[in-house]
Amino acid sequence: xxxxxxxxxxxxxxxxxxxxxxxxxxxxxxxxxxxxxxxxxxxxxxxxxxxxxxxxxxxxxxxxxxxxxxxxxxxxxxxxxxxxxxxxxxxxxxxxxxxxxxxxxxxxxxxxx
Amino acid sequence: xxxxxxxxxxxxxxxxxxxxxxxxxxxxxxxxxxxxxxxxxxxxxxxxxxxxxxxxxxxxxxxxxxxxxxxxxxxxxxxxxxxxxxxxxxxxxxxxxxxxxxxxxxxxxxxxxxxx
Numbered sequence: 001x002x003x004x005x006x007x008x009x010x011x012x013x014x015x016x017x018x019x020x021x022x023x024x025x026x027x028x029x030x031x032x033x034x035x036x037x038x039x040x041x042x043x044x045x046x047x048x049x050x051x052x053x054x055x056x057x058x059x060x061x062x063x064x065x066x067x068x069x070x071x072x073x074x075x076x077x078x079x080x081x082x083x084x085x086x087x088x089x090x091x092x093x094x095x096x097x098x099x100x101x102x103x104x105x106x107x108x109x110x111x112x113x
Numbered sequence: 114x115x116x117x118x119x120x121x122x123x124x125x126x127x128x129x130x131x132x133x134x135x136x137x138x139x140x141x142x143x144x145x146x147x148x149x150x151x152x153x154x155x156x157x158x159x160x161x162x163x164x165x166x167x168x169x170x171x172x173x174x175x176x177x178x179x180x181x182x183x184x185x186x187x188x189x190x191x192x193x194x195x196x197x198x199x200x201x202x203x204x205x206x207x208x209x210x211x212x213x214x215x216x217x218x219x220x221x222x223x224x225x226x227x228x229x
Contacts, residue, residue, distance in 0.1 A: 009203040019124075032214060043204050044156065044221035051215075100146055100169060100214040101206075103156040 004088045009108040018075040020107050022088030025069045031066060032091055034101065035073045037084040044087070044103070047073065053110075078111045085109075115140070117207050117221035118187075125227045132192040132199070134224045136208030145188045146206040146218060147180060156204065162188060163211075195228045202226075 005023040012018040026035065032047040048062045050071075055062040061074040075082055087091055087106040091099060119135040126132050138145050147159040161169040161184035173180070177195075182188040192199055202225050206218040 032219065036220075038156075041202070041223075043222045044206075046217045049217055050216075097210055100158045100161050100172075101212060101218060102158065103148075105152055105155060 004090055004104055004109045006088055006104065008105065009110070011110050011112055012075075012078045014019070014080060014111050014113050015077055017074075018078040018082065018109055018111070020073040020075075020086050020088075020109060021070065022073070024088070024090045025092055026067050030069075033062065033071050034089040034091055035060070035062065036087045036089065036103075038087070038106075039081075041083040045084075047086075062090075062107045069094070078109075080111050080113060083109060083111045115125075115203055117219055119203075119205050119221035119224050120171035121224060122222065123227070124180050124224050125229060126195050127200075127229055128196060130229045132195050132226055132228075134190040134192075134203050134206030134226070136190070136207075136221060138189040138205075139190070139209075139219055141208050142219075144208045144211055145182050146208075146212070147190050148206070149189075150202045150223075152201070152206065159179075159190075192226075193224070197228050200226055200228045 032051050035047040036044045038044045046058050050062045064071045083110050085106040086105050115222045120135050131153045131183040143164045145162045148156045150156050158172040158182045160173050179191045202223045206220045211215040212218045
């Protein structure tokens with residue numbers, strides 16, 4: 001799996017957009033980018049994933065650069081409940097092979113009132 | 114459609130006892146993954162199972178730990194002769210197809226094991 005690099009921590013004001021960056025400079029053409037978050041002591045929560053096109057769902061938007069070497073998760077209107085550790089994961093398509101999500105250190109996002 | 118269900122949510126065992134952690138995947142999901150999170154540490158992959166088969170157990174400790182996912186019923190993570198160092202949160206995830214590509218995995222709320 002390609003390695004990812006995320007800042008260890010970020011702050012964001014409540015109501016503002018939270019932009020969480022992730023570098024994955026060694027990503028290959030068939031690797032998807034996944035985002036999960038873990039709110040204190042809870043199970044990881046799936047947020048969004050994408051290959052090369054920007055993606056949006058009810059939780060967030062995922063912007064992937066054209067060269068796919070980095071991506072940004074955007075929470076459009078952060079709330080206090082969005083305070084969590086956010087994980088960027090790159091996972092290989094490998095039909096028939098054993099794959100698993102490998103969690104790094106993530107980014108601790110703190111939403112401030 | 115209920116999410117991934119884990120039970121018990123909290124489990125206390127004395128040193129030397131056995132711990133059994135159960136995971137019921139989301140309906141229709143036949144792929145199950147177990148993770149462990151030690152206090153103040155990250156999530157570490159333990160084992161990946163598909164109905165009745167262990168696909169990848171590269172993260173499982175060599176001794177005392179075992180996992181199964183029978184044809185009927187939940188997946189079970191079994192820890193024999195628990196020690197204090199086994200105290201952790203154990204999370205289970207499930208997916209419809211092998212995770213990756215366009216397939217995401219969904220996690221349960223975990224079982225918090227405390228060994229006294």
